[in-house]
Amino acid sequence: xxxxxxxxxLGSLPTAARLRRARPDLDLQLHLxxxxxxxxxxxxxxxxRRVVDTxxxxxxxxxxxxxxxxxxxxxxxxxxxxSALGPSVPVVGTVPAIKPAARDCRTIAVWATAxxxxxxxxxxLVQQFAADADxxxxxxxxxxxxxxxxxxxxxxxxxxxxxxxxxxxxEAIVLGCxxxxxxxxxxxxxxxxxxxxxxxxxAVAAQTLRQVDAVGVPPGAGALSxxxxxxxxxxxxxxxxxxxxxxxxxxxxxxxxxxxxALR
Numbered sequence: 001x002x003x004x005x006x007x008x009x010l011g012s013l014p015t016a017a018r019l020r021r022a023r024p025d026l027d028l029q030l031h032l033x034x035x036x037x038x039x040x041x042x043x044x045x046x047x048x049r050r051v052v053d054t055x056x057x058x059x060x061x062x063x064x065x066x067x068x069x070x071x072x073x074x075x076x077x078x079x080x081x082x083s084a085l086g087p088s089v090p091v092v093g094t095v096p097a098i099k100p101a102a103r104d105c106r107t108i109a110v111w112a113t114a115x116x117x118x119x120x121x122x123x124x125l126v127q128q129f130a131a132d133a134d135x136x137x138x139x140x141x142x143x144x145x146x147x148x149x150x151x152x153x154x155x156x157x158x159x160x161x162x163x164x165x166x167x168x169x170x171e172a173i174v175l176g177c178x179x180x181x182x183x184x185x186x187x188x189x190x191x192x193x194x195x196x197x198x199x200x201x202x203a204v205a206a207q208t209l210r211q212v213d214a215v216g217v218p219p220g221a222g223a224l225s226x227x228x229x230x231x232x233x234x235x236x237x238x239x240x241x242x243x244x245x246x247x248x249x250x251x252x253x254x255x256x257x258x259x260x261x262a263l264r
Contacts, residue, residue: 001217002027002225003208004058006051007070008037009148010239011178015069017244018205020222026212027220028248029058032236035229038145039072040115051077052084057230059089064217067092067208069178069201071112075121090211096122096176097198102130105171105196111162111187112176114139122176136170138162144179150238155183163190175199182242224248 003019003026005012012030019026031054033039039047051073055066066089068074068081074093082091096116101108108130116122117139126135140162146154166173173195175181181199188197226233239245 001064001215002029002062002220002223003065003067003212003217004029004031004055004061004063005067005069006031006054006058006073007068007178008033008039008072009144009179010182010236010242010245011144012067012069013239013242013244013248014178014181014199014201015067015204015208017247018201019208020247022205022209023212024222025219026217027223027225029061029063029225029227030235030248031058031227032233033229034236037148039070040113040144044076047072048077048080052081054230055081055085055091057227059085061225063089064215065090065092065208065211067204069094069204071096071116071177075116075119090215092204092208092211094178094200094204096125097174097200097203098125098135099129101172101174101196101198102133102135105133107134107167107169107171108174109136109138109166109170109172110174110176111138111140111166111180113144114141116176136167138165138173140177140180143183144177147179147182147242148238150236150241152241156186159183159187159190163187166191168192170195172196172198182244 005016016028036050058066071094078093117137140158143158146158181201226235235245235249
């Protein structure tokens with residue numbers, strides 16, 4: 001039995017790499033959707049159907065735990081996926097790390113996609129967990145798409161734009177898209193050294209391992225299976241541009257960035 005991670009693009013890599021480092025024997029399925037990506041601009045009903053259908057295929061293929069390391073999928077399809085799979089298959093969602101950031105800091109910038117930045121979901125999280133903090137929403141236009149394409153120039157331009165729109169007094173940034181930890185080092189280099197970074201990958205990986213233990217997933221062979229819009233495939237070449245991709249391919253095991261502060 002395996003753990004399946006579902007995202008339209010490369011956003012599952014940070015969580016998958018953490019699972020690989022923590023449990024090298026765990027079998028992993030990565031489900032990417034190059035035919036349908038990006039999911040953010042798609043109609044909600046379309047995205048729900050896409051995520052649920054992928055989750056069902058993952059379970060049919062032996063997945064014992066399903067993870068949605070994607071903010072869009074978690075916002076629009078987490079409840080429906082849990083309902084479709086039933087109580088015997090745990091489904092782990094993703095929540096931006098606004099709560100721990102607000103616990104530690106008073107001035108926060110939430111970097112996210114344009115769709116997430118404008119969502120009532122993010123606004124509700126800020127109101128619930130950071131009502132007493134000074135929170136700035138920063139839409140990182142095109143950053144996730146550039147990461148998926150492996151377009152380093154576009155990545156740098158999107159990061160520079162977001163950094164310029166981040167208030168100078170910011171104490172912490174929250175990465176509100178699961179793609180962004182892949183370029184955490186470049187993000188941190190664009191900001192003052194004292195800025196702290198929070199993302200959800202560590203928490204999602206930890207919750208996944210708790211569910212793996214609860215279900216009693218037996219040790220595997222550390223296999224990695226990749227599916228591209230339902231078709232068996234391999235890691236896209238651009239995945240190997242990132243440390244997390246190299247970890248999954250067995251070519252490296254260093255943390256994503258020496259400058260990144262991981263808050264658990």
